Amino acid sequence: MTRFTRAAAAALLACSLALPGALATAAPATAVASAPDAPPTRGPAPSAAPFATPAVTRAVLPAPTGPYSLGSTVVPLVDRSRTDPWVPTADGRALMVTLHYPAARAGGGGRSAAYATREEARLLAAQLGSGVSGDVLARTRTHSRTDARPAPGRRPLVLLSPGFGVSRWTLTHLAEDLASRGFVVASVDHAYESYGISLPDGRTLTCVACTALDEGGVHGSVVTSTRAADMRYVLDRLTGPRPVWRYADDVIDARRIGMAGHSIGGASAATAMVADPRVDAGVNMDGAFWEDLPAEGLRGRPFLMLGTHDDTHLPGGTDATWDRTWSALDGWKRWITVAGSDHFTFSDGPVLARHFGLPQPELPTDRAVAVTRTYVAAFFDRHLRGLPRPLLDGPSPANPEVHFQRR
Numbered sequence: 001m002t003r004f005t006r007a008a009a010a011a012l013l014a015c016s017l018a019l020p021g022a023l024a025t026a027a028p029a030t031a032v033a034s035a036p037d038a039p040p041t042r043g044p045a046p047s048a049a050p051f052a053t054p055a056v057t058r059a060v061l062p063a064p065t066g067p068y069s070l071g072s073t074v075v076p077l078v079d080r081s082r083t084d085p086w087v088p089t090a091d092g093r094a095l096m097v098t099l100h101y102p103a104a105r106a107g108g109g110g111r112s113a114a115y116a117t118r119e120e121a122r123l124l125a126a127q128l129g130s131g132v133s134g135d136v137l138a139r140t141r142t143h144s145r146t147d148a149r150p151a152p153g154r155r156p157l158v159l160l161s162p163g164f165g166v167s168r169w170t171l172t173h174l175a176e177d178l179a180s181r182g183f184v185v186a187s188v189d190h191a192y193e194s195y196g197i198s199l200p201d202g203r204t205l206t207c208v209a210c211t212a213l214d215e216g217g218v219h220g221s222v223v224t225s226t227r228a229a230d231m232r233y234v235l236d237r238l239t240g241p242r243p244v245w246r247y248a249d250d251v252i253d254a255r256r257i258g259m260a261g262h263s264i265g266g267a268s269a270a271t272a273m274v275a276d277p278r279v280d281a282g283v284n285m286d287g288a289f290w291e292d293l294p295a296e297g298l299r300g301r302p303f304l305m306l307g308t309h310d311d312t313h314l315p316g317g318t319d320a321t322w323d324r325t326w327s328a329l330d331g332w333k334r335w336i337t338v339a340g341s342d343h344f345t346f347s348d349g350p351v352l353a354r355h356f357g358l359p360q361p362e363l364p365t366d367r368a369v370a371v372t373r374t375y376v377a378a379f380f381d382r383h384l385r386g387l388p389r390p391l392l393d394g395p396s397p398a399n400p401e402v403h404f405q406r407r
Contacts, residue, residue: 057133059355060141061115061173061348062369066180071103071148072113075244076200079233085226086192086208094205095230096189096197098168100179101251102155103148110146115139116169119204123196124166132356140352143176150247153182156256156384157238159231159272159279160187161265163287163347164223165207167194170347171262177373183380184252186238190230193223220264220290227268228275231259235278256280256384260376262347263287270325273298281383283376285346286313289321297330302383306346306375309337315405326406332383334392335405338363338371346372363401371399 064070080092115121115138122134158178160171168187175185189197192208199205212218237244239254258281259269266284271291273279277299286307305322307313313322314337326335338345340363344353350365352358363371378389394404 057136058139058141059136059352061143061176061351062366064143064177064180065373066102066177066182068102068151068180068182069105069148070144070176070179071101071146071150072142072144073099073147073245075099075237077234077237077244079230082229082233084191085222086212090191093230093233094191094197094199095234096168096199097234098175098187099245100144100175100185100187101247102151102153102179102182102184103145104151110148113142113144113146115142115172116167117198117204120167120169120194120196120198123204123206127195128356128358131358136356137352140355142172144179150251153251154253155182155184155251156258156380157184157186157252157254158380158384159234159257159259159269160185161227161231161259161261161268162187162189162194163261163263163265163344164193164213165195165210166347167197170349173348173351173369174260174346174372174376178377178380181377181381183384186234188227188230188234190227220267220288221271223264224268224271224290225275227265228272231268231272231279232276235276239278254278258282258380258384260285260380261287263343264290267291270298270303273301273303281380283379285372285376286341286343288319289325293325293328297328300331302332302379303329304333304375304379305335306372307337308341308343308345309339309401309403313337333406334379336375337403337405338368339401339403341368341371341401367401371402374399375402 075097077095077097078092082093084090084093118135118138121138125132125134125137160175162168162170168189171187175187178185191205195207197205238248239252243249257278259272259279260283261269262285264287266287267289269282269284270289273282274294281302283304283306311317312319315323340361342361345361345363345368350360350368353360354365378391381387382389382392
């Protein structure tokens with residue numbers, strides 16, 4: 001596997017909205033925290049309200065395409081049954097979860113949900129360099145209302161895991177779109193694996209794991225196996241007895257669960273499926289796989305590999321883990337690549353890069369958003385709802401950038 005290096009991360013940050021290192025091709029960026037036992041920084045407590053600044057300064061996420069209005073709520077969790085691998089002295093394993101869900105049109109709720117806290121956005125903006133304002137980044141406009149009452153009906157649950165070094169909010173356009181189509185979406189931040197994760201008590205956890213992988217020689221499988229355990233705990237708290245979200249029993253159908261992720265979050269989807277039979281279907285968006293599948297594969301469950309159309313994630317490419325994983329997948333599977341894309345095409349990266357005037361790949365932002373949303377939603381429609389989605393059967397004239405490598 002490719003080693004994690006600061007130089008590679010710096011190069012990525014210089015040429016695109018590369019945030020942390022692209023694990024499919026290189027390495028995560030330098031850590032914000034200076035040592036594994038460094039205390040979290042203090043920052044403002046997360047706020048659901050937008051900041052009072054002229055709207056012209058804000059980026060705006062693309063409007064969701066589904067028929068539902070959107071609600072959003074933030075659920076802090078701490079799994080005290082486990083020791084955090086990055087900071088063993090921490091009081092359990094902290095997770096921040098944002099739920100997006102279909103909302104009743106007259107369902108009340110607060111203001112437009114915040115994109116990120118000021119401190120989270122400030123720490124990321126510092127990595128992106130001049131020209132990127134953390135204050136502006138934090139005010140990115142979303143399309144969800146805080147704590148709106150859910151629309152009636154029980155719905156499939158999709159877990160989302162972000163790329164290494166970035167927060168769950170970098171997948172917001174996808175989370176909102178899936179929710180507008182009728183899914184409940186739980187986007188998860190994993191402690192000490194992001195430049196900044198704000199907790200309700202005002203602390204901000206920084207990326208201790210970045211230093212561990214970059215300088216400590218820790219293998220990426222520690223990340224994927226830890227995230228698999230994180231997702232097991234999230235499922236326990238959302239679908240088990242006495243769920244942490246008051247609407248969970250009425251809204252979430254625990255018999256239909258999927259997981260998608262970007263970069264190492266996508267690799268973690270496969271690891272989570274191996275570890276937890278409750279996860280019925282998975283998507284890896286441009287992430288190298290850090291663990292080989294077992295001999296039994298995923299026990300017939302479906303998996304989508306969605307990546308760049310270059311020498312990294314084409315068959316026989318530099319990321320040999322895709323060829324190896326493809327051979328081990330034993331159920332419905334697709335290997336799809338997108339021409340003109342880069343590693344961050346499958347996140348909010350293109351939207352933010354356009355707003356801040358950062359270099360972008362050949363694929364236009366609107367197409368990057370549309371392709372990611374369309375194929376991820378089609379996959380979960382087919383495998384969590386049983387709906388026919390011929391789009392997944394082969395090339396479509398409507399999406400000439402999309403190439404089917406193996407079916």
